[in-house]
Amino acid sequence: MDTLRFDNRFVNELPGDPDRSNRRRQVQGAAWSAAAPTPVAGPALVAHAHEVAALVGIAEPDVQSAAFARVFGGNALLPGMAPYAACYGGHQFGNWAGQLGDGRAMSLGEVVNAAGARWELQLKGAGPTPYSRTADGRAVLRSSIREFLCSEAMHHLGVPTTRALSLVSTGDSVVRDMFYNGNAAPEPGAIVCRVAPSFIRFGNFEILAARDDLALMAQLVDFTIDRDFPELAGIADATERRVAWFADVCERTAHMIVHWMRVGFVHGVMNTDNMSILGLTIDYGPYGWLDNFDPTWTPNTTDASTRRYRFGQQPAIAQWNLVRLAEAIAPLFESGDVLQSALERFGDVYMAEYEAMNAAKFGFVVRGDAEQLLVREGFALLYEAEVDYTLFFRALGEIGDTLPADNPIGVLGDVFYDDAKREAKADALNAWLYRWHTLVSTHGRSAAERRVAMHAVNPRYVLRNYLAQQAIDAATDGDASLVQTLLEVMRRPYDDQPEYAHFAARRPEWARVKAGCSMLSCSS
Known part of the structure; x- marks a missing residue:
């Protein structure tokens, strides 16, 4: 591991906090603060993703060494690492929350692998930083397992996401009030190493706008474009380049949300500080997967009353968050109007990709009025009959050249959660299946070809x-x-x-x- 090459452009090219202490504070005029992991009692490797180790450039024998657990458990640093915590703000549940920052995450550095790809390594749960406020900067095993597994599950589903290199237990206990009911209790601690080309968020720009620090805002925007969007380097005019960058952020965000909807993923905390500038799924907290199809469902108990971040609301929230980002960077332009057409890219890209995605999920080659009507009616029936989202589409793809003449919903198998609702909607579901089968059979594909195509977009397994x-x-x-x-x-x-x-x-x-x-x- 000592051969890993770090170039750490974020800390080398952007201004840092001159205060090197770990005291909690408001950080002005800086994009980051120095931070160091707090050692733990007994770091031990629980699991790792060998694909991510290969991406970073870590050989399997090194992963199994005691040194690996020490480094990614926060007890040692490799040569070239320059750990820091980023300064950012954010809108949480629709309200401006001020400075937030990496309160329990710290980036160890940016690795450039043998192929020239950049991967930032970030520990989550490695101890307090200047942004920890009253918290301890630690993470418990239960949330760390969820983040580790979901990061990798989402990647293999084809969803844009940060990755996870390792899950390390700490040997320490962490006190948490799991239900926020006054019954705090010790739990085993753990640390996840997250990996991404960049962890810059919408909130990194919002905090600078809130403080009217336009010089650093311009510097951060240009740095982000240069490091993370090199394909835009050929645009000579600075204004055009920045507008193109924002349009790209909008498109990437739309692409990400379409994939969330495709696989039934609900983020749960779509605050602006949890929105990646690269359009990656980031910060796996109280996320969840649709079991029975319910557009109103949220996995977050904090969101139970308003359901702001419910499944069906995610596209609208993503757009709302992009508007907040547009407002933050608008002072860099003579007129904020130049961002409007870029902002509209989100809606255009989202609707085109969402309709294409739904057509693919239902096995349609074309997207005519009849197909779109069946899609809408199908989703309505899934909700009313309390049907499992993942299992339904997988079963739909299994249907062959014929349907049984009697009660065709029987071919769907064990996809219902409520027998009474199943019976109440049986006739409607049977009629829908006949209409779907008749229409999809006109699209020029055999049942076998349709099965392959549908199974390529409808997963068999999700991390329920x-x-x-x-x-x-x-x-x-x-x-x-x-x-x-x-x-x-x-x-x-x-x-x-x-x-x-x-x-x-x-x-x-x-x-x-x-x-x-x-x-x-x-x-x-």
């Missing part, structure tokens, strides 16, 4: 909350084997994997209300 919770419960008791197994299963989410078929089952009834299996808090 109850599966993650089972892995957490076992790991808390000292058995991390289910973490390893789920990591392996989620590497091939579109394959049937008969030996792991039980991981594709719909949510068991016991998991409907069990803590961690449906809604979750932000406590970690």
Whole structure:
């Protein structure tokens, strides 16, 4: 690992906080503050993603060494690492929250691998930083397992995301009030190493706008373009280049949200400080996956009353967040109007990709009025009959050249969560299936070709909350084997994997209300 090459452009090219202490404070005129991981009692590797190790340039024998656990557990630094915490603000649940910053995350440095690709390594849960406010900067095993597994599961699903290199237990206890009910208790601690080309967020720009620090704002925008959007370097005019950059951010964000909707992912905390400038899914907190299709569902207990971040609201929230980013950078332009056409790219790209995605999920080659009507009616029936989102589309893709003459919904299998709702909607579902089958059969593909195409966009496996919770419960008791197994299963989410078929089952009834299996808090 000592051969890793760090160039650390963020800290080398952007102004840092001259105060090198770890005291909590408001940081002015700086993009980052120096930070150092706080050593832990007994760092031990729980799991790692070998693909990510290869991306970074770490050989498998090095991963298995004691030195790896020390470095990625926060007890040692490699030559060239320059750890820091970034300064940013954000809108949380629609309200400006002021300075936030990396309160329990710190970047170790930027690795440039043998192929010239840049990967920033960031520890989450490695101790306090100047942005920790009253918190301890630590993370517990349960939230760390969820972040580690979901980062990799999302990547293999084809969703733009940050990655996860490693999950390291610390040997220390961390006190958390999991339900925010006054019953704090010690839990095992852990640290995840997150990996991405960049961890810059919308909030990095918002904090500078709030402080009217336009000089640093311009510097940060140009730095971000130069480092993270090199394809825009050929645009000579600075204004045109910055507008093109914002348009690219809008398009990437739209692309990301379409993929969330495709696989039934609900982020749960779409605050502006949790929005990546690269259009990557970032900050896996109280996320969740749709079991029964419900556009109003949110996995976040904090959001239970307003459901601001519910599944069906995610496109609108992404656009709202982009408007906040546009407002932040607008002072860099003679007229904020120049950003409007770029902002409109989000809606244009999202609608085009969303319609194409839905057509693919339903097996349609064309997107005419009849197809779009069946899509809308299909989603309505999934909601009314309480049908499992993932299992329904997988079963739909399995339908062959004919449908049974009697009760065709039987071919869907065990996709219903409520027998009474199934019976109430049986006739409507049967009629819909006949219409769907008749229409999709006119699209010029055989059933076998349709199956391949539909299974390529409709996963067999997603990281349902109850599966993650089972892995957490076992790991808390000292058995991390289910973490390893789920990591392996989620590497091939579109394959049937008969030996792991039980991981594709719909949510068991016991998991409907069990803590961690449906809604979750932000406590970690």
